[in-house]
Amino acid sequence: MFDQIKEFASGFFVTGDPLIYGADVSILLVTAAIIFTLTYFKKWRWLWREWLTSVDHKKIGIMYILAAFLMMFRGGVDALLMRAQLAIPGADFLQPDHYNEVFTTHGVIMILFMAMPFMFGLFNIIVPLQIGARDVAYPILNSLSFWLFFAGAMLFNLSFVIGGSPDAGWLAYPPYSELMYNPGVGQDFYIWGIQISGIGSLMTGINFLVTILKMRAPGMKLMKMPLFPWSVLSSCIAIIFSFPILTATLALLFLDRYAGAHFFTLDGGGNPMMYINLIWMWGHPEVYIIVLPAFGIFSEIVSTFSRKKLFGYQSMVYAMIIISVLSFLVWAHHFFTMGSGAGVNTFFALSTMLIAIPTGVKVFNWLFTMFRGRITVKTPMLWTIGFIPCFIVGGLTGVLLSVAPADFQFHNSYFLIAHFHQVIIGGVIFGYFAGLYYWWPKMFGFTLNEHIGKWAFWFWNIGFYACFMPQYVLGLMGMTRRVVSYGWDKGWWPLNFVSTIGAALMGIAFVLQVWQIIHGVKHYRKNLDTTGDPWDGRTLEWSIPSPAPHYNFAVLPQVEELDDWWEKKQRGVHKQLNNIAEEKLEPIHMPKNSGMPIIMAGCWFLAGFGFVFHWLWLTIPGLAGVAICMLAHSFNYDTDYYIPVKEIKETEAALRKVTIS
Amino acid sequence: MAHVDGTHPVEENHGSLKSYTIGYLFSIVLTIIPIAIILGGWLHGTAKAVVLMLLGVLQFIVQLFFFMHLREEKKPRYNLISLILGLVILVVIVAGSMWIMLYNMVET
Numbered sequence: 001m002f003d004q005i006k007e008f009a010s011g012f013f014v015t016g017d018p019l020i021y022g023a024d025v026s027i028l029l030v031t032a033a034i035i036f037t038l039t040y041f042k043k044w045r046w047l048w049r050e051w052l053t054s055v056d057h058k059k060i061g062i063m064y065i066l067a068a069f070l071m072m073f074r075g076g077v078d079a080l081l082m083r084a085q086l087a088i089p090g091a092d093f094l095q096p097d098h099y100n101e102v103f104t105t106h107g108v109i110m111i112l113f114m115a116m117p118f119m120f121g122l123f124n125i126i127v128p129l130q131i132g133a134r135d136v137a138y139p140i141l142n143s144l145s146f147w148l149f150f151a152g153a154m155l156f157n158l159s160f161v162i163g164g165s166p167d168a169g170w171l172a173y174p175p176y177s178e179l180m181y182n183p184g185v186g187q188d189f190y191i192w193g194i195q196i197s198g199i200g201s202l203m204t205g206i207n208f209l210v211t212i213l214k215m216r217a218p219g220m221k222l223m224k225m226p227l228f229p230w231s232v233l234s235s236c237i238a239i240i241f242s243f244p245i246l247t248a249t250l251a252l253l254f255l256d257r258y259a260g261a262h263f264f265t266l267d268g269g270g271n272p273m274m275y276i277n278l279i280w281m282w283g284h285p286e287v288y289i290i291v292l293p294a295f296g297i298f299s300e301i302v303s304t305f306s307r308k309k310l311f312g313y314q315s316m317v318y319a320m321i322i323i324s325v326l327s328f329l330v331w332a333h334h335f336f337t338m339g340s341g342a343g344v345n346t347f348f349a350l351s352t353m354l355i356a357i358p359t360g361v362k363v364f365n366w367l368f369t370m371f372r373g374r375i376t377v378k379t380p381m382l383w384t385i386g387f388i389p390c391f392i393v394g395g396l397t398g399v400l401l402s403v404a405p406a407d408f409q410f411h412n413s414y415f416l417i418a419h420f421h422q423v424i425i426g427g428v429i430f431g432y433f434a435g436l437y438y439w440w441p442k443m444f445g446f447t448l449n450e451h452i453g454k455w456a457f458w459f460w461n462i463g464f465y466a467c468f469m470p471q472y473v474l475g476l477m478g479m480t481r482r483v484v485s486y487g488w489d490k491g492w493w494p495l496n497f498v499s500t501i502g503a504a505l506m507g508i509a510f511v512l513q514v515w516q517i518i519h520g521v522k523h524y525r526k527n528l529d530t531t532g533d534p535w536d537g538r539t540l541e542w543s544i545p546s547p548a549p550h551y552n553f554a555v556l557p558q559v560e561e562l563d564d565w566w567e568k569k570q571r572g573v574h575k576q577l578n579n580i581a582e583e584k585l586e587p588i589h590m591p592k593n594s595g596m597p598i599i600m601a602g603c604w605f606l607a608g609f610g611f612v613f614h615w616l617w618l619t620i621p622g623l624a625g626v627a628i629c630m631l632a633h634s635f636n637y638d639t640d641y642y643i644p645v646k647e648i649k650e651t652e653a654a655l656r657k658v659t660i661s
Numbered sequence: 662m663a664h665v666d667g668t669h670p671v672e673e674n675h676g677s678l679k680s681y682t683i684g685y686l687f688s689i690v691l692t693i694i695p696i697a698i699i700l701g702g703w704l705h706g707t708a709k710a711v712v713l714m715l716l717g718v719l720q721f722i723v724q725l726f727f728f729m730h731l732r733e734e735k736k737p738r739y740n741l742i743s744l745i746l747g748l749v750i751l752v753v754i755v756a757g758s759m760w761i762m763l764y765n766m767v768e769t
Contacts, residue, residue: 213739241750277758328750332761341764 055139061124068118078106087500100167107170129541132217145200147601152197159189166190174264192608205239219559231296234324246282280331288327294431305381306373319358352402379453383434390426415475456512463505470495538566545655600629684727
């Protein structure tokens with residue numbers, strides 16, 4: 001009996017690596033600490049009621065961003081491990097197979113479990129506020145989306161200590177990700193972690209598309225909508241059309257591994273190249289999905305901090321829609337070197353270059369918005385200004401990569417690595433940081449320390465250039481990616497060493513940001529945002545108190561113009577709006593909390609875990625639980641309630657620090 | 662109270678038992694035929710590919726009309742735009758994949 005347990009455990013738990021024992025210990029300690037704290041302060045009920053079952057879009061958004069920060073820590077540690085390994089030639093800090101696992105999890109976590117939830121968090125917090133809605137179109141579905149993402153992310157991360165991590169790269173190209181070469185459970189963790197969170201992403205896409213099309217405040221025509229919801233709309237269009245491709249592709253890979261099919265194997269009529277073709281049909285739109293909302297954020301910030309209307313609003317809208325559609329026509333540029341004919345490569349090179357046009361339009365619009373504006377450089381604006389040169393360089397190296405013949409040199413080299421980190425860190429991450437700093441007071445009711453924020457900004461930027469500029473050079477010299485070590489004879493170590501220092505600086509920058517948040521929470525009384533409009537903003541979210549009450553708007557706003565709040569402030573009519581006693585308040589119709597999403601996501605987690613280990617005794621109850629949750633929810637008619645006028649008055653009075661008769 | 666219907670969809674006519682049953686039968690038949698073609702080895706080469714694709718398209722049309730309720734909408738504009746975009750992307754995916762996968766041989 002004891003021998004059987006020992007035998008099972010030795011295959012089940014990952015052993016033999018001090019890093020993994022460290023992770024085991026820290027997971028146990030953190031879990032114990034959380035359970036102890038919640039029990040000691042009797043907070044379980046509060047946690048369940050206020051957060052875990054909440055359907056309030058603002059709380060869901062905060063949970064998304066919290067999870068994204070945790071994942072950024074994990075992915076960042078992966079990055080630092082890789083850079084530590086590459087700093088000195090011949091280092092045996094990481095073993096080759098471990099190195100494979102580290103770059104695989106770094107890529108997957110940073111794109112799917114860091115950038116995506118960060119983006120969804122900002123969607124959730126801001127979109128309903130900017131369009132003057134009280135919640136998203138499907139509040140319970142929204143909560144389910146979050147919990148499915150969370151279940152998928154946890155399943156994926158569990159592979160580090162249980163069973164073993166995936167190691168076939170962030171897109172798991174066959175044949176290496178097939179059973180023959182990769183018999184462990186790592187790739188199955190990959191498939192199910194992404195599948196489960198992918199369902200959530202698709203539902204979020206649908207949810208926000210409907211929210212934006214159907215729930216705008218009265219008077220807000222599409223062309224009077226702020227730019228951020230427009231960017232969310234175009235991003236959602238891309239999500240809705242691309243995520244089903246991902247789901248189907250991974251399902252086929254799963255059938256190959258689980259059921260002995262031959263879609264992507266080299267025998268039995270399969271073709272691994274079809275996987276690469278399919279996965280990039282999702283993968284290419286995916287990078288535009290995450291960058292478009294960042295464009296929206298920059299547009300909001302540039303016009304607020306330049307105190308000017310955004311230059312070329314309409315061209316911005318069209319540029320974003322065009323980018324989201326064009327993103328579906330370029331996927332083959334990821335495999336120019338795979339032996340397609342000249343016609344195929346030419347078409348995809350040209351379509352890729354075309355995307356530079358709408359992107360260039362946007363950059364010029366931002367610059368013209370700043371031109372002759374009254375610019376104040378607070379942290380959100382600082383990130384925007386830092387983004388522009390970074391993104392331009394990243395975009396230009398992207399155009400170099402799109403030249404099919406030249407790509408034969410750049411392909412899989414560090415030139416490519418430097419390019420996509422430059423557009424994703426410089427575009428996406430800088431954008432989300434800008435958005436987080438910009439909307440932080442709206443989320444929590446206090447502003448963050450500008451001083452620490454500026455230190456973090458400079459550490460991020462200097463660290464970024466120190467890390468990735470040498471990699472362009474290394475790439476041109478022929479250093480390819482995913483190789484664990486290069487010898488002294490290559491003469492590349494000084495550049496690699498500088499690159500590692502840059503990575504460390506970015507690590508320090510992340511710590512500074514965490515400190516900034518802790519500092520902000522500690523001293524929140526000093527930095528309270530009493531006005532609800534700390535930046536003298538232009539859009540509707542600044543017309544309500546900070547943090548926003550759970551029903552958002554006591555009275556739904558009547559929109560007349562673009563940048564409606566700003567125009568109302570110019571005309572001096574906003575004071576009447578603030579004085580809601582004069583308005584006729586009505587009971588507000590709101591959705592009720594629901595425990596279904598977190599339970600259903602838990603069932604998905606169990607089912608996924610069962611699939612990974614081929615444990616039908618766990619998969620079947622898990623899937624049954626999912627079905628029962630759906631069935632039970634479809635018979636639940638008690639999903640909404642009304643907030644009485646008295647309560648609205650009390651809440652508004654407390655938030656606005658005024659008495660309402 | 663303008664947005665109450667956001668959380669409470671108004672009851673609409675979502676097809677009858679009869680139309681659902683017909684759609685269900687159609688989709689079963691359209692699933693069995695391709696399985697039979699493959700397992701029975703009835704057709705070969707181009708004929709097989711064309712027939713299978715045709716059955717796929719029919720299946721798609723059945724889904725659209727019997728389950729997605731195309732033509733039963735009150736405001737069809739959004740649906741039309743998204744359907745057209747969906748079809749464009751579908752064609753891009755299928756035709757693009759075939760183009761890339763069939764003409765990917767470089768003379769060596």
